[in-house]
Amino acid sequence: DAKTTQPTSMDCAEGRAANLPCNHSTISGNEYVYWYRQIHSQGPQYIIHGLKNNETNEMASLIITEDRKSSTLILPHATLRDTAVYYCIVGVGFGNEKLTFGTGTRLTIIP
Amino acid sequence: GAVVSQHPSWVICKSGTSVKIECRSLDFQATTMFWYRQFPKQSLMLMATSNEGSKATYEQGVEKDKFLINHASLTLSTLTVTSAHPEDSSFYICSAPRTGKAFFGQGTRLTVV
Numbered sequence: 499d500a501k502t503t504q505p506t507s508m509d510c511a512e513g514r515a516a517n518l519p520c521n522h523s524t525i526s527g528n529e530y531v532y533w534y535r536q537i538h539s540q541g542p543q544y545i546i547h548g549l550k551n552n553e554t555n556e557m558a559s560l561i562i563t564e565d566r567k568s569s570t571l572i573l574p575h576a577t578l579r580d581t582a583v584y585y586c587i588v589g590v591g592f593g594n595e596k597l598t599f600g601t602g603t604r605l606t607i608i609p
Numbered sequence: 610g611a612v613v614s615q616h617p618s619w620v621i622c623k624s625g626t627s628v629k630i631e632c633r634s635l636d637f638q639a640t641t642m643f644w645y646r647q648f649p650k651q652s653l654m655l656m657a658t659s660n661e662g663s664k665a666t667y668e669q670g671v672e673k674d675k676f677l678i679n680h681a682s683l684t685l686s687t688l689t690v691t692s693a694h695p696e697d698s699s700f701y702i703c704s705a706p707r708t709g710k711a712f713f714g715q716g717t718r719l720t721v722v
Contacts, residue, residue, distance in 0.1 A: 532710070541615070541702045541713035542653070585652075596643055597704070597711055599653040 502586045507604040516573040518603050520586030523567040528590055531562060533571045535582040536602070542585065545571065581607045612637065613705050615714030622693055622721055630688045630717045632659075632703030638683035639705035644676075647700040647716075659686040659703075693721045 503521040510516040534542040553560045559572040585602040640661045645653040658666040665678035677689040702716045
């Protein structure tokens with residue numbers, strides 16, 4: 499699996515947009531970028547994924563650079579419940595594969 | 610709602626005993642499931658891949674005789690921690706793939722005393 503690099507921690511004010519970066523410079527052409535988050539003492543929760551186009555769903559937006567070497571997860575209006583560890587993972591996208599979790603970004607939403 | 614259910618959510622056991630953790634896919638079949646372990650303040654580490662009807666595949670360094678995995682049906686995988694010791698205390702999480710994504714159980718907090 500391609501490796502990803504994320505900042506260890508970030509703070510964001512409640513109500514503001516949280517922008518979480520991820521570098522994946524060795525990503526292969528058939529690999530997707532997945533984002534999961536883990537709230538304390540719970541299993542990871544799927545957020546969003548994409549191949550090369552930007553994606554948006556009810557939870558977040560995913561911006562992938564044209565060269566696909568990096569991406570940004572955007573939580574448009576962060577709430578206190580968004581405080582969690584966010585993991586950026588790359589994979590071939592069939593779901594039937596083992597995922598390699600890095601250290602992720604610990605996002606803290608400040609009231 | 611949850612698509613993968615894990616049971617129990619937490620368990621405390623005595624050193625030397627065995628503990629079984631169940632992982633169920635709800636309303637879908639999963640021929641493959643994955644088991645992860647997470648120590649405090651660390652990331653998830655894959656332990657093994659559970660395959661329905663065949664032997665599990667263990668990651669390097671994971672003792673297959675200590676962490677027994679059974680995937681006897683298309684909706685249930687079990688992880689049994691045998692002869693548990695305090696160093697096995699951890700957060701155990703399973704996942705199953707569906708529609709091209711991995712869905713995770715809520716995790717099981719194991720404490721061995």
